[in-house]
Amino acid sequence: MEPTVQGKMFTILMGYLASLFIVHVNGGTSLPPDIHQKLISNGRYHDQMQKMQALKHSLLTRRQLATPPISSSPAPAPQATLQPPGSRPRVYQVTSYGADPTGKSDSTEALLKAIADAFNGPSEGFLMKGITNLGGAHINLQGGNYLISKPLRLPAAGAGNLMISGGTLTASDDFPADGYLIDLSASSSSSSSYNYEYITIKDLMLDCKFRGGGISVINSLRTSIDNCYITHFNTEGISVKNGHETYIRNSFLGQHITAGGDPGERNFSGTAINLMGNDNAVTDVVIFSAAIGVMVSGQANTLSGVHCYNKATGFGGTGIYLKLPSLTQTRIVNCYLDYTGIVAEDPVQLTISSSFFLGDAFILLKSINGLAKGINIVDNMFAGSDKGIEIVQLDQSKGPFKKIDQVVVDRNNVEGMNLKATAARGSAQGNGTSWTVDFSRVLLFPNFINHVQYSLSSSGTKFPSHALRNVSQNRVVIESDIAVAARVFVTVEQGS
Numbered sequence: 001m002e003p004t005v006q007g008k009m010f011t012i013l014m015g016y017l018a019s020l021f022i023v024h025v026n027g028g029t030s031l032p033p034d035i036h037q038k039l040i041s042n043g044r045y046h047d048q049m050q051k052m053q054a055l056k057h058s059l060l061t062r063r064q065l066a067t068p069p070i071s072s073s074p075a076p077a078p079q080a081t082l083q084p085p086g087s088r089p090r091v092y093q094v095t096s097y098g099a100d101p102t103g104k105s106d107s108t109e110a111l112l113k114a115i116a117d118a119f120n121g122p123s124e125g126f127l128m129k130g131i132t133n134l135g136g137a138h139i140n141l142q143g144g145n146y147l148i149s150k151p152l153r154l155p156a157a158g159a160g161n162l163m164i165s166g167g168t169l170t171a172s173d174d175f176p177a178d179g180y181l182i183d184l185s186a187s188s189s190s191s192s193s194y195n196y197e198y199i200t201i202k203d204l205m206l207d208c209k210f211r212g213g214g215i216s217v218i219n220s221l222r223t224s225i226d227n228c229y230i231t232h233f234n235t236e237g238i239s240v241k242n243g244h245e246t247y248i249r250n251s252f253l254g255q256h257i258t259a260g261g262d263p264g265e266r267n268f269s270g271t272a273i274n275l276m277g278n279d280n281a282v283t284d285v286v287i288f289s290a291a292i293g294v295m296v297s298g299q300a301n302t303l304s305g306v307h308c309y310n311k312a313t314g315f316g317g318t319g320i321y322l323k324l325p326s327l328t329q330t331r332i333v334n335c336y337l338d339y340t341g342i343v344a345e346d347p348v349q350l351t352i353s354s355s356f357f358l359g360d361a362f363i364l365l366k367s368i369n370g371l372a373k374g375i376n377i378v379d380n381m382f383a384g385s386d387k388g389i390e391i392v393q394l395d396q397s398k399g400p401f402k403k404i405d406q407v408v409v410d411r412n413n414v415e416g417m418n419l420k421a422t423a424a425r426g427s428a429q430g431n432g433t434s435w436t437v438d439f440s441r442v443l444l445f446p447n448f449i450n451h452v453q454y455s456l457s458s459s460g461t462k463f464p465s466h467a468l469r470n471v472s473q474n475r476v477v478i479e480s481d482i483a484v485a486a487r488v489f490v491t492v493e494q495g496s
Contacts, residue, residue, distance in 0.1 A: 090134070092114040094146070097114045102144070115139055123135060131196070137163070146167065149174055152181065153183040156186070156187065162200070169206050175209065184217045185219075194220060201225050204227075211234060228251045229252045229253075237272040241276040243277050245281075248273065253286070254288035254310070255290045258289050272294065275294065293340065301329075306335045307336040309340065313341050320332060328347045335355040338358050340361055341357065346370075347373075347375050349375075351375075353380060356383075363377060374406045374407075377412070379411050382415070389418065392409055394444070422494045423492070426439060431483065432483050433480050434479045448474070456486050
């Protein structure tokens with residue numbers, strides 16, 4: 001359609017006005033300087049500008065009348081898109097099941113219903129054979145405090161990839177004394193050799209109210225317990241039995257809430273962490289009250305960055321207890337034993353290194369069948385109160401250590417305690433035919449030296465013949481055939 005004459009005129013005028021507006025806004029003009037000055041001097045400049053402003057106003061008014069009004073009503077909401085079942089969110093908000101986040105009423109059944117729905121929700125194939133992949137289902141406690149009267153037990157074995165997080169669980173007064181607030185034991189069997197795989201428990205506070213324990217993990221694979229605070233347990237804070245690879249990280253455990261020096265410390269009981277399985281790790285964990293900090297009775301476990309001030313050794317407490325005679329296979333590195341020590345029964349393949357022992361805390365090797373093999377206690381720091389406490393001690397009340405092999409206790413630094421080692425150096429000086437260097441105060445195992453290296457230095461003109469004559473009772477005796485003024489330097493080793 002051809003544009004009308006009126007439309008053409010409107011377009012031309014708008015273009016002309018646009019150029020004038022640009023001139024006005026910029027504060028200048030596109031007219032030659034002489035003509036511009038002439039207009040101003042004749043008094044016509046301001047008349048022309050007033051006429052242009054009037055024309056602009058009339059044109060804009062006509063344009064607004066021709067433009068339809070914009071509706072102020074809200075835009076229609078976007079239509080919801082139907083998602084296939086497998087792509088729907090798997091977050092289960094427990095308050096939507098009736099759980100009381102104030103902790104005033106019992107929320108057990110509501111929480112169990114949320115867990116059951118997660119188990120019955122969409123799945124994505126399998127993890128290990130027989131372990132259904134729940135696709136990252138999340139039981140969200142929404143920052144609430146929930147009172148429970150019985151353990152939160154998963155409804156069936158054979159599932160994995162599930163998280164429980166974000167709140168507080170508190171035991172009721174009638175909670176079972178032998179139960180655990182969260183119980184990963186199977187209520188039914190599955191075709192898998194493990195009950196569960198990749199269950200994550202994080203960002204939780206568990207208050208056991210001195211009724212049972214915190215978390216029980218039984219025959220599960222790749223379980224993660226992260227950033228949890230577990231207190232007031234009567235039995236165990238965390239119990240791990242069988243299975244593989246339970247990782248406990250960045251958590252705090254204590255039977256009583258205290259920061260040390262508690263007047264009731266000698267009455268602390270229970271065990272904060274009990275590892276009765278293989279290949280587990282405890283990393284960056286603080287244990288601030290319990291009779292035993294960590295009990296280990298499984299193989300190939302690692303403890304790193306663990307701070308134990310659970311109950312002082314003087315009150316009968318133990319920081320870390322290794323109770324797997326003849327098959328220890330445990331690594332303890334970069335830990336802090338604070339007035340409480342380490343006990344190892346018949347240790348075999350045990351490493352304790354880069355750790356700090358404060359307040360006369362020490363390491364006790366306990367003979368059960370007389371075996372000590374493959375032990376490295378090296379590069380640790382010990383600080384005490386000058387009471388003559390030895391940094392490494394032997395408990396041979398059930399019989400002496402008889403099978404000692406590849407034991408190295410060395411390179412530890414000591415302040416206010418007595419050094420013990422399996423390697424030592426010493427010297428003796430005298431004029432005669434016999435020199436004795438006594439290592440009994442330093443060497444760990446009594447009457448046990450299996451390697452000696454020595455040299456004899458004499459400044460006289462005689463060249464005596466000399467030999468090692470005796471190593472009994474950890475004393476080294478060097479004798480010569482003639483009397484000379486000499487000094488002997490001796491290095492000894494035991495445990496290999």
